[in-house]
Amino acid sequence: MNYLLVDDSRTMRNIQKKVLSAVAGATFAEAGDGLEALSVIAATPGGFDLMIIDWNMPNMDGIALVKKVRETDKKTLMIMATTEAEKSRVLEAIRAGVNNYVVKPFTPESLMDKVSQTISKAKAAA
Amino acid sequence: MSTATAPRPTIDSKFVLPFMNATRDVFLKMAGVTTTIGKPHLKSDTNAGYAVCGIIGFSGQITGSVVVSFSDTAAEKLVEAFAGVKLALTDPDFADAVGELANMIAGSAKKHLGAVASISTPSVVIGKGYVVANNRQIPCLVIPCSSPFGDFAVEVSVKRSPAL
Numbered sequence: 001m002n003y004l005l006v007d008d009s010r011t012m013r014n015i016q017k018k019v020l021s022a023v024a025g026a027t028f029a030e031a032g033d034g035l036e037a038l039s040v041i042a043a044t045p046g047g048f049d050l051m052i053i054d055w056n057m058p059n060m061d062g063i064a065l066v067k068k069v070r071e072t073d074k075k076t077l078m079i080m081a082t083t084e085a086e087k088s089r090v091l092e093a094i095r096a097g098v099n100n101y102v103v104k105p106f107t108p109e110s111l112m113d114k115v116s117q118t119i120s121k122a123k124a125a126a
Numbered sequence: 127m128s129t130a131t132a133p134r135p136t137i138d139s140k141f142v143l144p145f146m147n148a149t150r151d152v153f154l155k156m157a158g159v160t161t162t163i164g165k166p167h168l169k170s171d172t173n174a175g176y177a178v179c180g181i182i183g184f185s186g187q188i189t190g191s192v193v194v195s196f197s198d199t200a201a202e203k204l205v206e207a208f209a210g211v212k213l214a215l216t217d218p219d220f221a222d223a224v225g226e227l228a229n230m231i232a233g234s235a236k237k238h239l240g241a242v243a244s245i246s247t248p249s250v251v252i253g254k255g256y257v258v259a260n261n262r263q264i265p266c267l268v269i270p271c272s273s274p275f276g277d278f279a280v281e282v283s284v285k286r287s288p289a290l
Contacts, residue, residue, distance in 0.1 A: 008247065009223075009229070010222050011208070011219060011222050011226050012226055014209065015209070015210065056229075056245065057247075058247055083234055085236075085237040086237055103234075104156075105151055105155040105230050105234060106156075107155045
């Protein structure tokens with residue numbers, strides 16, 4: 001599984017990496033904001049299997065990144081991982097094209113569960 | 127002859143509980159640390175309580191700020207529990223971790239404040255003797271917290287804005 005972790009906190013990206021590394025074969029790329037994520041995506045011809053995206057970031061926020069990616073890519077799985085927990089925000093993210101939503105703070109188990117759910121659901125729909 | 131006195135500032139009690147719950151939740155879920163919340167009190171001076179702090183601003187229907195401040199030793203241990211690695215105060219990742227903890231407390235509390243508001247990206251101050259210049263029109267409530275790694279405080283200075 002090839003992940004792109006997009007969060008302006010390096011600590012948060014490291015935590016996510018540590019959790020997701022529990023599954024063999026995980027590889028990671030990282031970006032500190034939406035604009036950097038777009039550059040990383042452009043420089044990665046094979047693309048990513050799953051992106052975990054923070055909402056509040058400088059330069060380009062997570063929701064703008066999701067919309068931009070979905071203009072051309074309906075396939076890559078995207079999970080929003082954010083402190084934005086209001087229902088209106090969750091609905092906005094789903095409308096923009098995320099496959100799942102994780103509210104910070106999260107336990108390692110809850111992050112892993114959301115990722116597993118997202119992958120399973122995509123496989124079942126394929 | 128009578129002298130007019132300024133009304134004593136008050137803080138809406140509905141603002142307190144979300145920050146208490148958010149603080150407990152963030153440290154338990156993200157660092158595996160149980161925190162005990164003490165009795166909140168109004169802050170009477172502008173001096174920061176501790177040497178390390180993360181600051182988040184609120185805008186929208188809620189305005190103001192929240193400051194999460196730690197002693198340097200408590201910060202080092204709590205950051206280690208959160209980040210999973212020991213970081214020196216001078217390491218840029220240390221400030222990043224403090225900022226992310228403050229971000230999660232503010233963001234988690236925001237959901238329960240019953241208002242549409244945005245939070246800023248965090249600012250982090252490390253060093254003694256700084257002053258946090260809060261808006262004088264908004265009282266600051268200090269929520270004292272203790273943990274096995276040391277004491278810290280969450281300073282809440284927010285108010286509901288007039289309808290936008």
